[in-house]
Amino acid sequence: MNKKKAVLFCSCSGACPSMANIDFWSLVERIRLDFGDKVEFLALHPRLCEEDGERLMKQILNPAILFITPACAEKRQEKLLKDGFEKANVPMDPEHWIPVSMASENTESVYQKIKAILEKED
Template structure:
């Protein structure tokens, strides 16, 4: 396998929407991230949570952590919203929002278990 076909390491960057979004009320973020860490941690370079990736401080975090060397899975709001709301963060990091760098995962109206399954599926891509 040469470098162009080797899968990139994956990292998880959660946006918890301040922890008070009604559409994420059925998600226990601490239980979710601990389960991901324990059951899927071997497939992940690192995971991190931020309360508001679409605000300036969230974009600064993205500027520091997004890299061409990794594919970022972002469990956050609906995929289409992420396309708009995370665009500035990707831009500040100089990273394109394409399939080689980014897999959005929607946590809207999901539960701890269903988000876990979505993340598991994203890691298998």
């Protein structure tokens, strides 16, 4: 697939116990350094499922871009990010969205998940 890609992180306020082993700053920088040429942009919001997060999603989601969303568990994202996708008028299907669960993961394991998607989708 040669679609444009973006990575939209949700850090769950930065205080979620299940993400305690993730260093968001080093993770985002590593993705930027290693895959900056493969992604349109990287963004990080602390609460995508709140109203201000949905406003951001409305602004930046785009049907021409495949969004990879490292955040809570995939099933939770399916429910919690639904309104943001709807407001942006972008379908939550595999052509537009790939969720990545960061629940109970660490910096390295999340990096490897994102890397695998970016390499596979290239």
